[in-house]
Amino acid sequence: MSQQARLQAPQLLSLMEEKRYGVEYQPIVAVGSNEIFAYECLSRFFEADNSSIRPDLVYASLHDNPLSLFQVEYAQKILQLSYAPESTNIFVNLDQDSYSASGLLKSDNPFVKLFNNYHKANVIVELIENSQLSDAVMSLAMIDNLAQNNINTAIDDLFNPQSMLSTSVVQMVDFIKLDKYVIRNQNDRNFMALVSCMVSYAHNTGKQVILEGVETQDDFDFAKQLGVDYVQGFLYKRLFKQVQ
DSSP states (O other), X not given: OOOOSXXXXXXXXXXXXXXXXXXXXXXXXXXXXXXXXXXXXXXXXXXXXXXXXXXXXXHHHHTTSHHHHHHHHHHHHHHHHHSSOTTSEEEEEOOHHHHHHTSXXXXXXXXXXXXXXXXXXXXXXXXXXXXXXXXXXHHHHHHHHHHHTTOEEEEEEETOTTSOOOHHHHXXXXXXXXXXXXXXXXTOHHHHHHHHHHHHHHHHTTOEXXXXXOOSHHHHHHHHHHTOSEEESTTSOOEEEEEO
């Protein structure tokens, strides 16, 4: 797949019409017991020849058309919940623009209805922190509505150098997910002082912390030393489902 910034319109239309979608479930494991606490649902997309398409390219292209973005995101969420492992927590990503595209921003929002009608397990909605102030404002409104509808939330990719830290968003979520950048920079004492403060803040305010990017036993040992509650990464077996 070429490193293009957007998919061309015919390629994107074909993908949507043929619904060449899949989903991958990444386990989130409790540090103390080493038992699976939850699964994160990740979107997967495919060419007609079954070669993979990077999800970020698909969603970047869809952002040019809010209605198409909503349609694909909603179809993905139905797929993710339909095949999710039962009786365990489920983390799902939800783009702020997808949430707002329907124009329904309260309990009548299609995503809110979908999550509230899922009774196999608890759904936790992940929000991605980024550099857009408007997204942070929409995140606050979205989290507030989810909370009013008894849906838990998480902030994803915290400490990713390309993201913007919104203290208001951090205060409102139930889970904080630390980006794999934390593992890569664990020897940076000044940076780790900030990370440690965030972990302490989370625990002092009743939040739980997940460290992403755990690929080796050394990474897991680092997570224990850092004091996070859960870990996620390639150290653990993933579940994959392609639907055509």
